[in-house]
Amino acid sequence: MDFNMTIVKPAYFVIRGFYGIPNINYYYIFLLVLYIMSVVENGAVMALISLDQSLKTPKYIAVFNLAFVDMLGHSTLVPKVIDTFWFNHKNIPYNDCLTYEFFNFMSLTMQSLNLVLLSFDRLVAITFPLRYRVIVTLKSMFILVAASWLYAICINLIAVGFLTRLSYCGTVVINSYFCEYGPLIRLACNDNFPQVVLALQFEGDNAEGHGDSSNMNNKFEDQ
Incomplete structure (x- = not known):
């Protein structure tokens, strides 16, 4: 990639995902209800773990973190989706789009890692039951x-x-x-090979195939 090239950055992107679907407002109402339920339930889980001394264990540190990340992910995605499509605010500034993309995918990454931590906790409990309290401590879980x-x-x-580094x-x-990695790569008009490699490495479900960047670029599927 040539880092000395001129990068053309648009003032905004246009989100088009849900336009033209009949009776879509019912879906937004349903989505809003689910979001409120998610916030209440995750908030209740975090409050219970914080207030109950018997839950101050390594496993529940991971559970607390999972509830927080789940709330963060939903709070990042759902209100913006409702604002974009229900209130027809389909234009999103360039910097806001990248920030939106960062928090969405960071939340997804953390959700996966939290499940790994909980799996590790159960693996140690089953495999080394007598050494569980020595291996999985509050300190070790905080570090993880x-x-x-x-x-x-x-x-x-x-x-x-x-x-x-992409030019539009x-x-x-x-x-x-929403501002998604695959579609953002596909819109670029300059070489996108490093971005495609990252997408294949960390977001493989959004892309498939191999070859040069122009061929790989066309492999991304709409979600």
């Missing part, structure tokens, strides 16, 4: 959670950093319901 956050933040900052000289319409 902190390391997970650090990894999720760094890897998604790198991904967003690579997006800033054609359409700025994103065929998705």
Whole structure:
């Protein structure tokens, strides 16, 4: 990638994902209800773990973090989706789009890592029941959670950093319901090979195939 080239950044992108679907407002109402339920339930889980001394265990540190990340992910995605489509605010500024993409995918990364931590906790409990309290301590779980956050933040900052090297000289319409990595790559008019490699590495469900960047670019599927 030539880092000395001129990068063309649009003032905004246009989100088009849910337009033209009949009776779509009922879906937004349903989505809003689910979001409120998610916030209440995750808030209740976090409050219960914080207030109940018997739940101050390594496993529930991971459970607390999972509830927080789940709330963060929903709060990042759902209100913006409702604002975009229900209130017809389909234009999103360039910097806001990248910030939106970062928090969405950081939340998804953390959700996956939290499930890994909970699986690790159960694996140790089953495999080494007599040494469980020695291996899985409050300190070790805090370290694992902190390391997970650090990894999720760094890897998604790198991904967003690579997006800033893309140049957009054609359409700025994103065929998705939020600022998504694959569609943003597909809109670029300059070489996108490093971005495609990152997408294949960390978001493989959004892309498939191999070859040069122009061929790989066409492999991304709309979500």
